[in-house]
Amino acid sequence: MSEKYCLVYTTGDSKENLESIAEKLLEKKLVACANIYPEISSIYKWENQIEKSNEIAMVLKTKIENYSELEKEITKLHSYDCPAILQIPISKLNKSYASWLEESLS
Numbered sequence: 001m002s003e004k005y006c007l008v009y010t011t012g013d014s015k016e017n018l019e020s021i022a023e024k025l026l027e028k029k030l031v032a033c034a035n036i037y038p039e040i041s042s043i044y045k046w047e048n049q050i051e052k053s054n055e056i057a058m059v060l061k062t063k064i065e066n067y068s069e070l071e072k073e074i075t076k077l078h079s080y081d082c083p084a085i086l087q088i089p090i091s092k093l094n095k096s097y098a099s100w101l102e103e104s105l106s
Contacts, residue, residue, distance in 0.1 A: 005101055007088040008060040008070060010078070011042065017079045018058045024077060030070045031060040032104035063105055064089070 008031075012018045015036060022034035037057040044051055062070060064087070071085050093101075 003089070003091070004063055004065070005090045005093060005098065006062060006064045006067065007090060008062060008067065009057065009086040009088060010074060010083055011040070011055040011057050012083070013053075013055060013079055015056050018056055021074055021077045022058065022060070025060065025070060025073060028073070029105055030066045030073065031062045032101045033061045035059045061101060066105070
């Protein structure tokens with residue numbers, strides 16, 4: 001049963017932008033839950049330069065079948081030109097939580 005669910009990870013430059021994205025995804029029933037983590041430090045290469053910045057991370061709980069539409073929505077609403085949108089499969093999941101996920105996404 002768990003192989004039909006996944007986490008989607010993204011980062012952003014503001015809590016407000018990620019909260020706005022999460023609310024729209026929840027309204028469309030593309031996700032059941034969004035966890036937004038306060039400031040994280042990111043170090044990455046962008047346009048041939050090593051960059052350091054503070055970001056906010058968000059983990060979304062959804063069905064694998066929702067990923068394509070979810071990716072389109074995040075891309076459309078995100079403040080970044082090139083947001084990270086990563087699908088992470090769930091290999092194990094307790095029954096009661098799976099039931100809640102299913103109900104929330106229906």
